[in-house]
Amino acid sequence: MECDQEVCLPDQLTIGLLGGTGPQGRGLALRFGLAGHRVLLGSRDPDRAAGIVAELVGGRDLDIKGVGNADAAAAADVVFLVFPFAGQADVLPELAEAIGDRVVVDVVNPLGWDEQGPYLLEVPEGSAAEQAAALLPRARVVAAFHHAAPRLLADPERQVETDVLVAGDDPAARGLVLELADQVPGCRGVDAGPLRMARHLEGFTAVIVGINRRHKIHAGLRISRLGDDKRRRLNAELRPARGSGGLKERSASPPENRDREEGP
Amino acid sequence: MECDQEVCLPDQLTIGLLGGTGPQGRGLALRFGLAGHRVLLGSRDPDRAAGIVAELVGGRDLDIKGVGNADAAAAADVVFLVFPFAGQADVLPELAEAIGDRVVVDVVNPLGWDEQGPYLLEVPEGSAAEQAAALLPRARVVAAFHHAAPRLLADPERQVETDVLVAGDDPAARGLVLELADQVPGCRGVDAGPLRMARHLEGFTAVIVGINRRHKIHAGLRISRLGDDKRRRLNAELRPARGSGGLKERSASPPENRDREEGP
Numbered sequence: 001m002e003c004d005q006e007v008c009l010p011d012q013l014t015i016g017l018l019g020g021t022g023p024q025g026r027g028l029a030l031r032f033g034l035a036g037h038r039v040l041l042g043s044r045d046p047d048r049a050a051g052i053v054a055e056l057v058g059g060r061d062l063d064i065k066g067v068g069n070a071d072a073a074a075a076a077d078v079v080f081l082v083f084p085f086a087g088q089a090d091v092l093p094e095l096a097e098a099i100g101d102r103v104v105v106d107v108v109n110p111l112g113w114d115e116q117g118p119y120l121l122e123v124p125e126g127s128a129a130e131q132a133a134a135l136l137p138r139a140r141v142v143a144a145f146h147h148a149a150p151r152l153l154a155d156p157e158r159q160v161e162t163d164v165l166v167a168g169d170d171p172a173a174r175g176l177v178l179e180l181a182d183q184v185p186g187c188r189g190v191d192a193g194p195l196r197m198a199r200h201l202e203g204f205t206a207v208i209v210g211i212n213r214r215h216k217i218h219a220g221l222r223i224s225r226l227g228d229d230k231r232r233r234l235n236a237e238l239r240p241a242r243g244s245g246g247l248k249e250r251s252a253s254p255p256e257n258r259d260r261e262e263g264p
Numbered sequence: 265m266e267c268d269q270e271v272c273l274p275d276q277l278t279i280g281l282l283g284g285t286g287p288q289g290r291g292l293a294l295r296f297g298l299a300g301h302r303v304l305l306g307s308r309d310p311d312r313a314a315g316i317v318a319e320l321v322g323g324r325d326l327d328i329k330g331v332g333n334a335d336a337a338a339a340a341d342v343v344f345l346v347f348p349f350a351g352q353a354d355v356l357p358e359l360a361e362a363i364g365d366r367v368v369v370d371v372v373n374p375l376g377w378d379e380q381g382p383y384l385l386e387v388p389e390g391s392a393a394e395q396a397a398a399l400l401p402r403a404r405v406v407a408a409f410h411h412a413a414p415r416l417l418a419d420p421e422r423q424v425e426t427d428v429l430v431a432g433d434d435p436a437a438r439g440l441v442l443e444l445a446d447q448v449p450g451c452r453g454v455d456a457g458p459l460r461m462a463r464h465l466e467g468f469t470a471v472i473v474g475i476n477r478r479h480k481i482h483a484g485l486r487i488s489r490l491g492d493d494k495r496r497r498l499n500a501e502l503r504p505a506r507g508s509g510g511l512k513e514r515s516a517s518p519p520e521n522r523d524r525e526e527g528p
Contacts, residue, residue, distance in 0.1 A: 192475065
């Protein structure tokens with residue numbers, strides 16, 4: 001596809017949102033639908049997913065369908081995990097085969113709440129995204145979209161004012177998700193490095209949720225002093241070559257040799 | 265003191281920067297000196313501190329002096345910890361008596377570095393700031409200023425473009441540090457809640473350091489959709505009453521009963 005736009009869109013993708021019936025899943029479905037992608041909003045209960053999609057789409061001309069989680073995974077180019085954290089470890093093993101070696105975007109925030117407010121749950125693997133990577137050893141897992149407020153995602157009249165920090169060990173997968181982030185009005189994709197950074201992205205959600213509660217806002221975060229030209233140029237270096245059909249393929253060389261961070 | 269300025273300055277404070285000879289300590293010393301405070305830049309070696317201060321002040325009319333760490337602590341209204349993390353646990357016990365029940369601002373980022381870039385070190389207490397609180401049981405510890413780039417702090421011609429997230433269990437101490445943050449041009453103090461949030465502030469530094477390295481910038485972070493009027497009003501609610509001389513005093517009521525987060 002020729003790219004003559006400010007943000008270079010990938011070809012239309014099929015995006016599967018697993019556990020997508022909650023506010024985050026619905027909001028992302030709407031935004032990716034508006035960006036021109038085909039969206040499969042997955043649930044354990046396909047009928048429930050279909051009902052939610054009917055309400056979400058309203059009369060608009062959007063290619064969003066409600067399906068079962070495994071069907072959403074099997075038909076997708078990119079799989080988003082938008083389960084509540086409590087469900088992730090139970091649900092992923094039974095979806096691992098359908099997910100295969102796809103790019104997986106873990107949006108899960110493992111948060112608890114007590115009398116002091118929000119806090120990050122202990123995850124033995126280090127983060128929800130690293131837990132997903134452990135349960136989906138063939139998948140190319142990245143962590144992203146933690147700080148996009150569901151309330152803003154849900155309202156197509158509003159900008160989602162946040163940078164979307166993207167962490168993952170597969171540079172091409174990171175590059176793809178950075179590009180998707182740029183397609184949501186108000187969002188900027190920012191490369192946050194390897195997957196082990198996911199714990200800090202998830203943890204920062206606890207900070208933002210607390211700020212939201214105190215100030216009664218829907219905050220996001222911006223990386224300051226990061227110019228868009230340089231950001232876009234570096235993000236583009238991560239992207240898979242156009243027309244390579246490589247979205248579902250893992251590169252032959254291991255991630256640690258392909259990341260420009262590890263270059264000389 | 266009357267307050268007719270946009271940001272309501274506290275009376276001139278004496279600010280002690282312990283382990284202040286590194287880039288972060290020098291930059292904060294300069295900025296707090298420029299804000300009109302008396303600054304004591306502390307080091308194990310008072311002569312070294314004095315030499316660094318002479319260079320830092322140049323010909324400017326700033327009240328900054330280089331002294332030993334214990335002297336900086338004993339004379340200060342507010343104590344900043346700007347040690348390298350590796351030194352904190354060794355140095356604090358011998359300074360605990362001099363620090364006493366003062367407001368302590370832990371700026372320490374417990375970061376390591378390997379072939380994948382920066383990462384957060386494991387701290388048994390949960391964070392560098394919680395380690396400091398454990399070693400200084402009488403002090404009123406807050407975590408702040410992790411994301412203020414030393415390079416920008418050091419250049420008085422430039423704005424330090426970052427929100428300063430302030431976490432701590434003592435609301436009045438948090439309020440004071442939020443006010444100090446607002447005095448650095450380009451910074452905004454943002455209440456980040458209880459001290460247990462410190463681990464996420466420290467961890468996010470690893471994310472920013474990685475972004476800096478990839479993009480060759482001196483990034484900070486901004487909380488989006490947080491209006492200044494509401495931010496200042498909520499921060500002001502945390503401040504100790506003017507003229508109470510209460511900076512070194514701990515309130516009689518325990519922090520958990522004084523924090524508006526725990527209110528009905």
